[in-house]
Amino acid sequence: DTAVSQTPKYLVTQMGNDKSIKCEQNLGHDTMYWYKQDSKKFLKIMFSYNNKELIINETVPNRFSPKSPDKAHLNLHINSLELGDSAVYFCASSQGMRISTSGVSETQYFGPGTRLLVL
Amino acid sequence: KNQVEQSPQSLIILEGKNCTLQCNYTVSPFSNLRWYKQDTGRGPVSLTIMTFSENTKSNGRYTATLDADTKQSSLHITASQLSDSASYICVVSGGEHDMRFGAGTRLTVKP
Numbered sequence: 046d047t048a049v050s051q052t053p054k055y056l057v058t059q060m061g062n063d064k065s066i067k068c069e070q071n072l073g074h075d076t077m078y079w080y081k082q083d084s085k086k087f088l089k090i091m092f093s094y095n096n097k098e099l100i101i102n103e104t105v106p107n108r109f110s111p112k113s114p115d116k117a118h119l120n121l122h123i124n125s126l127e128l129g130d131s132a133v134y135f136c137a138s139s140q141g142m143r144i145s146t147s148g149v150s151e152t153q154y155f156g157p158g159t160r161l162l163v164l
Numbered sequence: 165k166n167q168v169e170q171s172p173q174s175l176i177i178l179e180g181k182n183c184t185l186q187c188n189y190t191v192s193p194f195s196n197l198r199w200y201k202q203d204t205g206r207g208p209v210s211l212t213i214m215t216f217s218e219n220t221k222s223n224g225r226y227t228a229t230l231d232a233d234t235k236q237s238s239l240h241i242t243a244s245q246l247s248d249s250a251s252y253i254c255v256v257s258g259g260e261h262d263m264r265f266g267a268g269t270r271l272t273v274k275p
Contacts, residue, residue: 049207086251088208088265135207155207 048072049156051136057162058126065112066121066159068136077119078153079111080135088135094119126163133158167191168256170266178274181244185269187237187254195257199228199239202251202268211239211252244273 049070058064070077076095082088092111093100099111108124123130136156171186187197196215200208212221212228214237220229225242241248254266 086268088253088255090263090265137207152210152213153208155209157207158205 049136049138049154051134051156051159053159054157055160055162057164060126060128060163062126063122063124064126064161065123066134066136066161068119068121068156069117070136070138070154070156071117072138072140072154074138074140074154075116076139077113078137078139079119079121080137080155082133082135082158084132091121092119128163131161131163133160135159168254168264168266170252170254170269172269173267174270174272176272176274177244179244179246182240182242183244183271185239185241185252185254185271187239187256187266189235189237189254189256189264189266191235191256191258191262191264193258194232194235195262197228197230197237197257198255199226199237200253200255202253204250208253241271246273246275249273 052067056064078093079091080088081091091102091105094111094113096116110122112120112122135158137153139153168189175183177183194216196213198213199211201211202208211223211226214221214228214230216232227240230237237254239252249272251268251270253268256264
């Protein structure tokens with residue numbers, strides 16, 4: 046199936062641990078994103094990345110780092126996990142980020158989410 | 165204060181009825197506005213994308229409107245189905261890398 050996939054689906058870990066969440070897209074897109082959805086259901090963008098530039102939301106702690114081994118993958122690594130990191134993390138992808146000359150914006154495709162619980 | 169406000173926070177309707185969800189924003193400059201549907205436990209799925217030059221766009225039973233002057237958008241759902249039960253999220257882009265998300269409206273369609 047063509048899609049954006051994430052692993053693991055659920056992640057329960059202790060405070061202070063380091064963990065990674067993997068994301069893969071087989072849509073041939075050149076831009077990938079990580080979002081955090083908190084308990085109030087707000088979706089907040091954390092990173093956007095294509096093969097040219099990484100855009101970091103300045104509110105994201107530097108304990109979070111995206112790593113892209115290739116164009117189809119953007120993994121999220123989290124150091125020294127804290128209780129407040131508990132949330133659902135969504136990966137997404139799109140073809141480009143700019144509005145084209147026709148005025149139509151790109152569509153983002155989201156993964157199923159990774160539910161992280163820090164104890 | 166969030167720059168994208170959605171109302172109502174939650175809505176319950178009977179199957180077959182129509183409903184309208186609202187999105188007001190203060191994001192400026194304005195680039196585009198999107199509506200997403202997010203089923204429980206799933207990632208958001210794009211319904212519509214509108215730029216400043218568009219004031220209505222349909223996707224099946226979903227019709228989105230945009231008034232860039234008053235900075236308001238609505239999502240109208242016609243002849244609701246049980247599968248429409250989900251959260252509907254309004255997202256306003258102010259620039260190339262600036263996407264502001266509303267908190268969503270939780271819609272429940274009952275038989």
